[in-house]
Amino acid sequence: MSAAQKQVVIDRTGQLFGCFVLLSLFIVAAKDPATFVGQTTIGITNGALLALIALGYTMVYGIIELINFAHADVFMMGSMLGMQLIVSMGVSAQSGVFAKGAIIVVGLVICMVACALINVAIEKIAYKPLRNAPPLAPLITAIGMSFILANLAQKIWGPSQVSVPDLIGNGSIAGVRIKDIVVIMVTAPLLVGLTWFVTNTRQGKAMRATAQDQGAAAIMGIDVNRTISLTFLLGGLLAGASGVLYALVNTTTVWNAGFKNGLFAFTAAVLGGIGNLRGAVIGALLIGLIQAYSAAYVGDRWTDVVIFSILVMVLVFRPTGLLGEQEITRA
């Protein structure tokens, strides 16, 4: 059997397995539709939050082939800053709807910008000087930056869980939690906006060109350094939004919140095919759904096992990820 034939067999097996999972889901859904719909919306919400983080991983990897470990902690910083802002402004669960809505919008904007600046600064300070060093050097620096941010947060906000005022509450409309609606209302425009930016604007084209061939991009007159900064900026914006939403939905956050969420988001990016924006979003939604279904139907304890087993299987059987294209490079 040729390698291509083998891949076809593996893919078919994977698809068969997927169908089996879908069928089982269909059966449990038919048994108890209410639980199923509830879990699905929770899954989509989790997935949306992960997607915002996963995009930062995948964009940065796409452009400088670095796994930016510090990205997860930028997300954590977003959740902490969001919490701090809400608390400092004295807004609480008892505040009026207008005050709550305003602080959510303003908090999102401020934290997105703050996280974007943090991310850009990290690149300037820690990665740019190592641009021509062997790839292991920036990778280790990235892990270092991750520790620095996490420990900084621990120093400022303490070692235990910090509670966040429950501004959205647990109400629901037509069986869908308002929390889920808020997350979708914030995430969807961000994803659409990012896609539009990357496909249509001049700077977006510069990003794609730089990701494909940095040297050739420079020859076109593209400012490669600025384009890389822009990539970190966009990733930071999305991570900041994700952090604030995470704090609002879970009504708690902690200095190491980035660890597990970052790992899941990174898994999502790999699952979708690292470097591929659409892949990251689909991968994140899949992981969010798996998380929610496995919590409801398999048991919470198994969630991590299920997710990381999937990661290992994808890496072994389909290393380019679900949407990863076959490399098109003809030298």
Add this chain to the structure above:
Amino acid sequence: MSSSSGQAMLKLDAVEAWYGSIQALKGITLEVNEGEIISLIGSNGAGKTTTMKTIHGLMKPKAGRIEYLGRDTAKISTQELVQMGMAQSPEGRRVFPKMTVLENLEMGAFQREDQSEVASDIEDIYEMFPRLRERKEQKAGLMSGGEQQMLAMGRALMARPRLLLLDEPSMGLAPLVIQQIFDIIVEINRKGTTVLLVEQNANVALAISHRAYVLETGTVVLEGTGKELLASDAVRKAYLGE
């Protein structure tokens, strides 16, 4: 010389360049006048590509001086050089593999102010290379080597260059296509673009060049008009395989 206005568009004076501890250029001095086609020839590793990169600001010279349009380029970035009309079709084509042919051509015009005229210029490129029109929606990475070479050249032309740097535009092309490419180079030059051409194909390159320089291990060992070098014994032996 013949068609030059006498004004040096590009001047290299004792330029040295290093890759880490390896010295690739050991003092290159050359001149390109407005309106000329100048060839750089030389064997593998002579420093031709390094010269092109250094001219385009992709590498900084360690010593010596480069002047483009009368300005010292030491403090000028590649982006600015592109804005000042310097475009390159680099060695190995370097098309953007996941972009379509059309998008690649658009990238060539990235630094242009007059974005409204890009569409009509793309038409001109399609006239020049009809194959690109047929393939315009195809991903560049899936094109044949020759097609990619045409695209790389078309993309460089999209910058409406004053000085066009071509690094081995005939590499990997069939003889018929090579002739076609060289006809196009002459045509572009006649319309007013100055050309600096790096070629292994010394015979064809010298035939269309006003002047040429022969490089060997990072230095200029010979210079003269295309005709002179074609007739020189040393060149015939070393580069034309006679």
